[in-house]
Amino acid sequence: MHGNTAEDGLQQQPVGHGYDRATAASAPAGHWCLAWQLGGARAPCSVLVDRRAFLAALLLLLGLLAASFAYLTMGSSALAPRAVLSALVGRGDLMAVFLVQELRLPRLLAACLTGAAFGVAGCLMQTLARNRLATPGIIGIDNGATAFAVASVIGLGVSLAPPAMALVGATTAAALTFGLAAGGGTRGYRFIVAGIGVGAVFGAITQLLLAKVHIDTANAAYPWTVGSLNARPAGAVTLLAVGLPLGLGTALWLTRALSLMRFSDAVASGLGLRVSQRRWQVLAVSVLLTGLAVSVAGPVGLVGLIGPEIARSLSSPRGVPVMASALAGALVMVLADLAGRVLLSPIEIPVGIVTAVVGGPWLLWILLRPASRNLA
Amino acid sequence: MTRHELATRDLTLRYGRTTIIDALALSLPAGRVTAIVGPNGCGKSTLLAGLARLHAPSQGAVVLDGQDIQQLPARELARRLALLPQEASAPEGLTVAELVRFGRQPHQGWLRQWSAEDQQVVHEALAAADVDELADRPLDTLSGGQRQRAWIAMTIAQQTPLLLLDEPTSALDLGHQIEVFELVRRLAAHGRTVVMVLHDLASACRYADHLVALRHGQLVAAGPPGEVVTTELVRQLYDIDCTLIPDPATGSLLLANVRRAPRFNIHPS
Numbered sequence: 001m002h003g004n005t006a007e008d009g010l011q012q013q014p015v016g017h018g019y020d021r022a023t024a025a026s027a028p029a030g031h032w033c034l035a036w037q038l039g040g041a042r043a044p045c046s047v048l049v050d051r052r053a054f055l056a057a058l059l060l061l062l063g064l065l066a067a068s069f070a071y072l073t074m075g076s077s078a079l080a081p082r083a084v085l086s087a088l089v090g091r092g093d094l095m096a097v098f099l100v101q102e103l104r105l106p107r108l109l110a111a112c113l114t115g116a117a118f119g120v121a122g123c124l125m126q127t128l129a130r131n132r133l134a135t136p137g138i139i140g141i142d143n144g145a146t147a148f149a150v151a152s153v154i155g156l157g158v159s160l161a162p163p164a165m166a167l168v169g170a171t172t173a174a175a176l177t178f179g180l181a182a183g184g185g186t187r188g189y190r191f192i193v194a195g196i197g198v199g200a201v202f203g204a205i206t207q208l209l210l211a212k213v214h215i216d217t218a219n220a221a222y223p224w225t226v227g228s229l230n231a232r233p234a235g236a237v238t239l240l241a242v243g244l245p246l247g248l249g250t251a252l253w254l255t256r257a258l259s260l261m262r263f264s265d266a267v268a269s270g271l272g273l274r275v276s277q278r279r280w281q282v283l284a285v286s287v288l289l290t291g292l293a294v295s296v297a298g299p300v301g302l303v304g305l306i307g308p309e310i311a312r313s314l315s316s317p318r319g320v321p322v323m324a325s326a327l328a329g330a331l332v333m334v335l336a337d338l339a340g341r342v343l344l345s346p347i348e349i350p351v352g353i354v355t356a357v358v359g360g361p362w363l364l365w366i367l368l369r370p371a372s373r374n375l376a
Numbered sequence: 377m378t379r380h381e382l383a384t385r386d387l388t389l390r391y392g393r394t395t396i397i398d399a400l401a402l403s404l405p406a407g408r409v410t411a412i413v414g415p416n417g418c419g420k421s422t423l424l425a426g427l428a429r430l431h432a433p434s435q436g437a438v439v440l441d442g443q444d445i446q447q448l449p450a451r452e453l454a455r456r457l458a459l460l461p462q463e464a465s466a467p468e469g470l471t472v473a474e475l476v477r478f479g480r481q482p483h484q485g486w487l488r489q490w491s492a493e494d495q496q497v498v499h500e501a502l503a504a505a506d507v508d509e510l511a512d513r514p515l516d517t518l519s520g521g522q523r524q525r526a527w528i529a530m531t532i533a534q535q536t537p538l539l540l541l542d543e544p545t546s547a548l549d550l551g552h553q554i555e556v557f558e559l560v561r562r563l564a565a566h567g568r569t570v571v572m573v574l575h576d577l578a579s580a581c582r583y584a585d586h587l588v589a590l591r592h593g594q595l596v597a598a599g600p601p602g603e604v605v606t607t608e609l610v611r612q613l614y615d616i617d618c619t620l621i622p623d624p625a626t627g628s629l630l631l632a633n634v635r636r637a638p639r640f641n642i643h644p645s
Contacts, residue, residue: 015623024494027490028473028474028477028490028495028498029473029512031490033489033490035490043488043491045487045488046487046488046489046490046491047486047487047489048489048490090465144385166443240514253486258482259466259467260478260481262466262467263464263465263466263467263478264460264461264463264464265430265462265567266425266428266430266461267459267461267464267465267466269428269430269455269459270428270458270459270460270461270531271454271478271481271482271534272450272451272452272453272454272455272481272482273450273481274450315468317468317470318470318474324620351388
């Protein structure tokens, strides 16, 4: 029944028959293997690229570019594509240049950054909890960040700037959720239920804060409660522009660990993963990105659910689609804000409402689908 | 080649304040199959988790080749000791070959993600566990026995001298159980040390070279099954009386005439 190869497979050590280290390996199915040699003595370097994941990211990138271009052309005053292109390089009609460079481009940038941050944060948290419902928005981190940021906006005697407060709030909510779910770990519904509870409490605190202040102050803080790209606190975008590459870079560096984290802990640990250490790192990145994104756009957390969902359906099941989640999140955010600006123009619908209208049914679908699949 | 000795020294494992394994001193013979047996709740799975460093000792140590395993880096440990837990779950949609490739993880790094050696080892592991024909099938489409062999193939690809299996046959029908046990015997025949937790004493007698019997977290007996398994031990472990007879074909012990042991002796003799 077993040929020679079968028996050889049982040997403890590779016995060096029939292959030598220098022979280039053929890539496993569905991958490209990039291999190169640095100096004769060293083992060759090799990087595997998952073909489907790569193509998915490419497709999402093209989609994002197209959506971004549409974002620049469409609006209360539509511009011709040609006018947008020349306005981008600072030529043509002064009004168009102003519209594109001063109004639409910064907002587009904010949409891309926040969308990508929410997308990655969602993907990380889902992988951590091995449950696709466990996005930062659903387990209360968005609301925590919002409550703290609103407290800062309405000047509640706290001197920290909104971005810093949002980070503190995100961390507090995450700590509470993890603390309340203790024993159950990050697995299962206990974690999610605890998170929903924490989110509800922080949502109520936000409302309470707004109810107590003058109507004008409350109005100023309104975008915070629904999520909007209209009023972006100065400095928050800059902070996000620095934080996102850091967070995304860390997440990409963690991709190998992330793909092991999808196994049960015992398996992951048996394969050499320092599970608890990695889990803290993943959690920290997710909370950081959520806090920074909320400080720019408010709680648009459903992007953290929709983005990774799109990424996962396009990408391969072999890995965790970090990059694709970032791109899909950005794409969703850009499209949602574009819809919010255009649909009822000149009235603007906050982006948080658009994503809620789209994301709500999506969430229901995930919950109600027969044999609701977890990530595991 | 070094002999890969796994032993425990005064090992105490606790959950909170409950002591599960109490000051256990064990030595697991290299290159042999060891079965850990005992009644439910005796701590056998916890012991295996301790041996695999999933559970940190409250006292004492697990010693691998003379070194406390708490001191070993995670990847280094994963190159010496592979574990197949009882409830192994894999990401959805993963194929058998993809699963087995994960076994190479401890040997790989960011700039060494795939080599000819990896390819060869994965190929051989698939063949060794007899799942090469299923290589491209998603795990969730396999039968229980096939899936278990795929998981074992993953641990084979890890190329560790030591292999720990937690009830590898608990959810399998008889035919699939035998497939797994025979695979375990083949692994041992090629020099691997296998330690498995087993529910079934007769299977342990049949397929293990060395038996570790636990009760209430303490060692009751350790040694070759033919020497340590007695009716007295069976009663001590499971509260049952039985007659032990040798299997006519293999000589391994079989439990016959099994019945509940009387709580107290009505007819002292």
